[in-house]
Amino acid sequence: MTRVVEVSPERYPAWRERFDTANPDGPQRVVGISRFEAPHLAVLLIRRGGYAVAHVSGSALVAHKVGTRHVQSRTAAGGWSQQRFARRRGNQADELVRAVAEHLLRTVPDGIPDGLVVGGDKTLVRDVLSDPRLATLRDLARREFYDIADPRRAVLDEVVRRARAVQVSIDDGPGA
Secondary structure, three states, X not given: OEEEEEEOOOOHHHHHHHHHHHOEOEOOEEEEEEOOOXXXXXXXXXXXXXXXXXXXXXXXXXXXXXXXXXXXXXXXXXXXXXXXXXXXXXXHHHHHHHHHHHHHHHHOOOOOOOEEEEEEOHHHHHHHHOOHHHHHHHOOEEEEEOOOOOOOHHHHHHHXXXXXXXXXXXXXXXXX
């Protein structure tokens, strides 16, 4: 069985030394390492309940904006009501996407980021990044975290920590 462990880049050399010392002949062994070495990051986290955007340099948040925006959830109503609520939901989601794109443009300096970190709702992330003014972000190296809760400041901090981490794939050996 293979599992992934996230280790901060500052701690990785000592962690690896301890791991190799503790497992000279197995049964655990490192089978892969993934580093995301982008000194300047643009962060875009969005779900229907909120959003967070940030410019990160190293491990420091240079600028960020976290907020909430209501997007109505589905309803059990039928007929005309269902269609009306669907239109309202669509309009609210479109407004959320426009607002987050504007916040991202104000927060992240154009041409500065070396990497992009995204998370939340895949469709909303795609919709925000489809804004032509954000074209330079679409081609950047990317880390994705779609398993996050509604973006709040604590979630933003956790995603930044995870984005910077060295992802180590470990094979636990037979019978694990």
